[in-house]
Amino acid sequence: MTELKTWVRRLSSPSIIYYSLFWLMILLFWGTVAQKDLGLYQAQETFFSSWVLWLGDVVPTPGGRLTMLVITLNLTMKLFFASRLHWKGWGILITHFGAWLLMLGGLLTAYFSSEGNLVVVEGGRSNLVEDYHLNEIAFIDTRPVLENQVISFSGKYLRKGAELRHPELPFEVEVLDVMVNTTPVKKIGVVSEEERGMARRFDLAKLPRDPQSERNRGGVRLRISGLGDQDGVYALFSGMGVPQIFNVEGGEIEIGIRRRTSPLPFEVKLIDFERQVHPGTRMPKSFKSEVLILREGTKTQATISMNKPLRINEYTLFQSSFSEDGIRETSIFAVVENHGRIFPYISSIIICLGIGLHLVLQLPSLIRRVG
Amino acid sequence: MRFILFLLVLFWGYSVLWANDETKINSDVFGSLTVQHDGRLKPVDTFARNLLLNVHTASRISRDRMEAVDWLWALVLYPEASYRRKDFKVREYEVLEAMKIQPREDHQYSFQELRDGVEGIRKDVEQWLTIKEEHQSLVQKHLLRLYHVMGFYYEVSRSLTLFEEDLVIKNEALASELGLKANHPLSFYLIHSATNRIETLMVEKMKRADWATDKKSAWSRLVRYLSDKGHDRLATSLTLISPKEKTSASDWLSPWEVMGKQVLSSRETSLLNDLQSWYRSRKGSDEREAMKSLESFRVKTGDNPRIKEELKYNRWDLFTKSLGFYLISLLLLMMSWLGWHKLMSALAKVSLAFGAGLHGYGMWMRMEIMERPPVSNLYESIIFVGWVAVLVGLIVELVRRNGLGCLCATFIGSLLHFVGFNYADDGDTMGMLVAVLDSNFWLATHVVTITMGYGITAVAGLFGHIYLIRAIWKPGDQTALNEIYKNSIGISLVALLFTTLGTILGGIWADQSWGRFWGWDPKENGALLIVLWLLMLLHGRLGGHFKALGFSVGLVLANITVALAWFGVNLLAVGLHNYGFTESIAVNLCLFCGFEALFALVGYVWADRRVQKMRENSDGDLK
Numbered sequence: 001m002t003e004l005k006t007w008v009r010r011l012s013s014p015s016i017i018y019y020s021l022f023w024l025m026i027l028l029f030w031g032t033v034a035q036k037d038l039g040l041y042q043a044q045e046t047f048f049s050s051w052v053l054w055l056g057d058v059v060p061t062p063g064g065r066l067t068m069l070v071i072t073l074n075l076t077m078k079l080f081f082a083s084r085l086h087w088k089g090w091g092i093l094i095t096h097f098g099a100w101l102l103m104l105g106g107l108l109t110a111y112f113s114s115e116g117n118l119v120v121v122e123g124g125r126s127n128l129v130e131d132y133h134l135n136e137i138a139f140i141d142t143r144p145v146l147e148n149q150v151i152s153f154s155g156k157y158l159r160k161g162a163e164l165r166h167p168e169l170p171f172e173v174e175v176l177d178v179m180v181n182t183t184p185v186k187k188i189g190v191v192s193e194e195e196r197g198m199a200r201r202f203d204l205a206k207l208p209r210d211p212q213s214e215r216n217r218g219g220v221r222l223r224i225s226g227l228g229d230q231d232g233v234y235a236l237f238s239g240m241g242v243p244q245i246f247n248v249e250g251g252e253i254e255i256g257i258r259r260r261t262s263p264l265p266f267e268v269k270l271i272d273f274e275r276q277v278h279p280g281t282r283m284p285k286s287f288k289s290e291v292l293i294l295r296e297g298t299k300t301q302a303t304i305s306m307n308k309p310l311r312i313n314e315y316t317l318f319q320s321s322f323s324e325d326g327i328r329e330t331s332i333f334a335v336v337e338n339h340g341r342i343f344p345y346i347s348s349i350i351i352c353l354g355i356g357l358h359l360v361l362q363l364p365s366l367i368r369r370v371g
Numbered sequence: 372m373r374f375i376l377f378l379l380v381l382f383w384g385y386s387v388l389w390a391n392d393e394t395k396i397n398s399d400v401f402g403s404l405t406v407q408h409d410g411r412l413k414p415v416d417t418f419a420r421n422l423l424l425n426v427h428t429a430s431r432i433s434r435d436r437m438e439a440v441d442w443l444w445a446l447v448l449y450p451e452a453s454y455r456r457k458d459f460k461v462r463e464y465e466v467l468e469a470m471k472i473q474p475r476e477d478h479q480y481s482f483q484e485l486r487d488g489v490e491g492i493r494k495d496v497e498q499w500l501t502i503k504e505e506h507q508s509l510v511q512k513h514l515l516r517l518y519h520v521m522g523f524y525y526e527v528s529r530s531l532t533l534f535e536e537d538l539v540i541k542n543e544a545l546a547s548e549l550g551l552k553a554n555h556p557l558s559f560y561l562i563h564s565a566t567n568r569i570e571t572l573m574v575e576k577m578k579r580a581d582w583a584t585d586k587k588s589a590w591s592r593l594v595r596y597l598s599d600k601g602h603d604r605l606a607t608s609l610t611l612i613s614p615k616e617k618t619s620a621s622d623w624l625s626p627w628e629v630m631g632k633q634v635l636s637s638r639e640t641s642l643l644n645d646l647q648s649w650y651r652s653r654k655g656s657d658e659r660e661a662m663k664s665l666e667s668f669r670v671k672t673g674d675n676p677r678i679k680e681e682l683k684y685n686r687w688d689l690f691t692k693s694l695g696f697y698l699i700s701l702l703l704l705m706m707s708w709l710g711w712h713k714l715m716s717a718l719a720k721v722s723l724a725f726g727a728g729l730h731g732y733g734m735w736m737r738m739e740i741m742e743r744p745p746v747s748n749l750y751e752s753i754i755f756v757g758w759v760a761v762l763v764g765l766i767v768e769l770v771r772r773n774g775l776g777c778l779c780a781t782f783i784g785s786l787l788h789f790v791g792f793n794y795a796d797d798g799d800t801m802g803m804l805v806a807v808l809d810s811n812f813w814l815a816t817h818v819v820t821i822t823m824g825y826g827i828t829a830v831a832g833l834f835g836h837i838y839l840i841r842a843i844w845k846p847g848d849q850t851a852l853n854e855i856y857k858n859s860i861g862i863s864l865v866a867l868l869f870t871t872l873g874t875i876l877g878g879i880w881a882d883q884s885w886g887r888f889w890g891w892d893p894k895e896n897g898a899l900l901i902v903l904w905l906l907m908l909l910h911g912r913l914g915g916h917f918k919a920l921g922f923s924v925g926l927v928l929a930n931i932t933v934a935l936a937w938f939g940v941n942l943l944a945v946g947l948h949n950y951g952f953t954e955s956i957a958v959n960l961c962l963f964c965g966f967e968a969l970f971a972l973v974g975y976v977w978a979d980r981r982v983q984k985m986r987e988n989s990d991g992d993l994k
Contacts, residue, residue, distance in 0.1 A: 013914065014911075015916070017906075018907060018910045018911045021903050022907055024903060025900060025903045025904065025907065029896075032893050032896040032897070032943070035893060035943060040891065040892065043891070044890075048891050102875075105888075109887075109889075115886060115887065277410075278410025278411070279410055279622050280407050280622055283410055283805060285410075306884070307813075307884050309883070316886050335886075338886070341882060344882065347875075348876070348878075351871060351875065352868065352875075355867060355871065359868060362864065363861050366857045366858065
């Protein structure tokens with residue numbers, strides 16, 4: 001029992017949070033400055049969402065996620081096992097509880113939230129949300145029986161040496177190379193016998209990762225086997241003008257690399273997009289989209305504008321951006337699914353109440369005049 | 372005889388004053404006209420100040436004791452003479468060297484000189500304009516900035532040239548054919564308004580073979596005049612003509628734009644006639660007639676209470692006055708340390724309170740003018756943080772009554788006023804907001820709270836400085852040191868409350884606007900940095916990692932976190948909501964952080980030695 005108490009005391013020690021906060025501050029500063037070169041997403045992945053931060057690929061140090069886990073554990077021990085229930089400490093107790101809830105919400109958001117873009121042309125409709133950063137290899141089966149079924153591979157499958165197999169796919173795929181950012185360059189020299197399609201005329205040149213994630217054009221080299229004449233090495237990149245198509249028994253299968261795409265349980269039809277600027281300038285004043293939400297035979301009209309998103313169950317649609325091609329306008333919505341979004345609201349109230357109470361209890365003695 | 376002489380002098384004095392008064396009133400009325408610029412309506416006075424700031428890096432020309440509105444008036448009435456005045460201030464030696472202009476000690480150059488300089492390197496300038504800003508050298512940036520300012524200055528100077536009566540048609544037949552008066556000064560506007568058939572007529576006349584030589588030459592002069600003047604049609608910046616339907620989204624038009632319309636409404640014709648009449652009378656020094664025309668124009672364009680408020684704001688210059696009170700308060704406080712303590716410190720507090728009142732009222736006026744909360748850009752955040760620091764200092768002073776609060780308030784209030792004035796020199800401090808920031812609710816909650824957090828942390832930081840100085844100066848005065856230490860803990864807690872609340876509110880705004888509570892955006896990280904630093908200090912104290920001296924050093928360093936969060940993140944130019952980039956920030960920020968780090972280090976080592984020495988001495992005494 002005494003040993004347990006000793007452990008509780010050790011694990012709830014303010015020293016743990018002291019050193020963890022110090023390290024978190026270093027990560028925060030470093031990760032923020034690194035955004036200039038790495039971009040926000042990559043810096044976030046490297047410094048804040050990582051368990052381990054490798055210094056020069058040699059020395060392991062705690063990443064942001066590990067540091068925050070240590071803080072959460074320390075906070076948990078302090079809050080539930082080492083808090084003194086004296087009235088003078090109520091403010092601190094409440095503050096710690098609010099902070100603990102905030103960390104819990106952060107954990108939920110980190111593991112159970114997703115976000116992406118929904119692009120809808122004026123007059124058009126869509127339910128496909130594209131990830132901001134991650135790519136996938138998609139096989140679109142156009143055989144009549146399968147009605148454009150999409151089989152996609154992402155995450156751990158999108159790495160060198162991965163083998164892509166699926167019962168519905170009548171061939172095997174081996175990933176030979178994956179490029180985060182690439183550009184096709186005209187092939188110079190001998191063309192390998194194995195190379196097929198675009199790979200016969202173009203090479204994919206690796207480009208450095210662009211700090212602005214959306215500017216990166218993913219690329220991949222694949223080996224296809226099991227299709228007889230069509231077996232060989234193929235090169236694909238995001239936004240290829242001519243799709244790579246394979247003839248299979250009963251139809252065709254199209255293959256491409258694109259942003260990871262997932263469907264929404266409803267469709268969004270863009271009725272009208274409106275952009276206002278401050279008079280006499282080109283500075284945007286407001287963006288607004290009139291949309292129709294189509295779900296299970298029902299239609300609901302709604303407006304999505306800057307700072308006024310549309311919430312549908314666990315999904316929230318924000319007016320994120322737009323584009324114009326001179327004929328039609330296209331509205332770009334950020335779609336977020338976040339099961340932990342209520343936590344910051346509750347925890348912020350609790351934290352502020354806690355600090356406020358602590359101030360009420362402590363401030364008079366700290367500011368009072370002596371003598 | 373003496374009496375008559377006295378009356379004559381009196382009459383002369385009165386007439387001089389009266390004449391000056393009329394000019395002054397005319398200038399005031401001109402300054403009170405409304406113009407739409409950079410997306411908002413503002414008085415011509417503000418427009419003139421901002422233009423002059425860009426040109427002269429000051430809102431008045433001290434050399435000639437000339438106010439901005441008078442300067443603008445001279446510019447639009449006498450552009451050619453203005454081009455010869457040395458109104459441009461260029462301090463960058465390399466820029467002048469590139470334009471092959473001999474630098475002067477007073478840094479003042481005329482538009483004409485600079486225009487000739489730019490002409491010499493026009494090809495280079497055109498090529499630099501195609502380079503992305505981040506790839507431009509510092510000299511290129513400065514030169515292109517000057518080039519844009521010169522372009523805007525020139526455009527404004529041509530705004531009213533359509534009213535300049537600088538053409539006389541001596542050929543009576545031609546004049547009568549056009550329906551104009553012969554041998555009478557005419558302006559582009561008068562010719563244009565007299566006949567809208569002039570272009571058709573010109574084409575017809577030129578085709579006729581029997582066209583007499585004198586007529587031809589008269590025509591030729593007229594055509595050349597119209598063609599030359601026509602270039603000024605592009606001068607559309609001085610948008611003085613209000614639309615009939617006044618909504619926030621309506622575009623105001625410049626006189627050139629209105630005149631260029633196919634059909635003018637009677638209201639528009641009347642407004643242009645007023646401006647023509649004003650222009651003529653003003654040039655003819657008929658002040659009364661000029662004033663009458665200008666008043667008539669102003670009444671027709673309509674009154675706007677916000678414009679009046681902004682005029683008052685410009686004229687009262689409350690922030691300069693509050694700075695004066697803060698400096699007086701600081702002086703009185705210092706005097707109180709020498710003698711008459713009670714009286715001087717009471718006067719210091721009164722002066723501080725006056726300063727805070729004017730400071731607050733100045734911000735209130737800005738809120739009324741812009742119809743938005745007190746902080747919406749970097750300049751306003753500086754002014755607001757200064758005010759918060761003054762209020763916190765004042766409260767501490769009222770409770771403690773030992774001068775420390777007063778010292779903090781006057782020091783931070785004055786310092787931030789100086790920093791604010793520096794930023795105000797960049798131009799309009801009441802710019803419009805981009806769509807995502809244009810939310811009064813979040814500006815009033817998140818932005819106000821976090822900037823209050825900055826202000827209170829700055830006060831806590833200053834307490835850290837005071838502790839170190841006191842520990843070096845009087846290491847044995849433990850009572851006073853403990854008191855400062857306790858106070859700084861209290862202020863740190865208040866700072867923690869506001870920075871935490873502000874940071875969380877920022878997260879909630881992000882969740883409401885962009886769909887994520889926390890995106891590790893530089894501005895968010897900056898705010899979090901202050902929270903973490905304060906938390907670390909408070910927990911380090913509880914964990915016994917340091918005592919009063921270490922805590923005070925930490926508070927001094929807290930100022931670095933505030934500076935990084937407030938200004939530093941703008942240098943990264945990434946993320947969703949940094950306010951904007953100013954090159955001078957980098958140098959000033961480095962200097963500030965370097966100074967604070969050095970102060971903390973030297974202060975710690977010095978104070979620690981002093982305390983050690985004092986202990987050794989007291990041990991020796993005991994032995």
